Amino acid sequence: MRRLAFLAPLAFAAGLAAPALAQEPRVTVTVGGDLIEEVEELGQRDVDLQLERLQTVVTRELDAHGVLGDAQVNLVLTDLKPNRPTFQQAADRPGLSVIDSLSIGGATIEGEVVMADGRRLPVHYARYSTSLADVRGFGTWQDADRAFNRLAANLASGRLVVR
Structure with missing residues (x-):
């Protein structure tokens, strides 16, 4: 009987947590577009870290605002430009300085948000x-x-950027 007394509150707590977990947005990030051809030049490690960073930033922001609870967010990183040479670029071209070399950087992200009702909202x-x-x-x-x-x-603010 004591075992059941211990398990009942645990089961109750798990039951309360399940809807909250189900409402967390699921965010996937993949490589696509021209970036597929540039992964070797930029370095797989750096590209993987940027994929992880994008997923973390989007997930954190959506969680903080409590939006897109049951939505699936599928993002594709299609272009990625560093402001300074990556480790791979510096290794491939010894004349580059990871400190002094500077360039215009940025990123292009495309994808879609699949809402719980099945609607697909494009993102760019x-x-x-x-x-x-x-x-x-x-x-x-x-x-x-x-x-x-x-x-x-x-x-997070509901301004899905569409082409």
């Missing part, structure tokens, strides 16, 4: 620096990260 977002004067910070992926954050904010 691109953000790049327009000049070297616009590049702020010292990170390799500074502008790409800015693109990820702005896409996540648009999704």
Whole structure:
């Protein structure tokens, strides 16, 4: 009887948590478009980290705002430009400096949000620096990260960016 007394509150708590878990948006991120051809040049490690970063940023923002609860968010990273050379680029071209070399960076993200009722809402977002004067910070992926954050904010506020 004591075992049941212990399990009953646990089962009750699990029952309450299940709907909350079911409402978390599911976010998947894959590589597509021209980026497929550039993965080797940028380095698989760096691209994988950016895929993970995009998924984390979007999931965190949607969770923080409690939106798109039962939706499936499928994103495709189609273009990715670093502000500074990646490790792979620096290894392939020894003349590049990971400190002094600077370029216009950013990212293009496409995809769709599949709502619980089956509606599919297309998503397209691109953000790049327009000049070297616009590049702020010292990170390799500074502008790409800015693109990820702005896409996540648009999704969380209900402004799905459509072509």
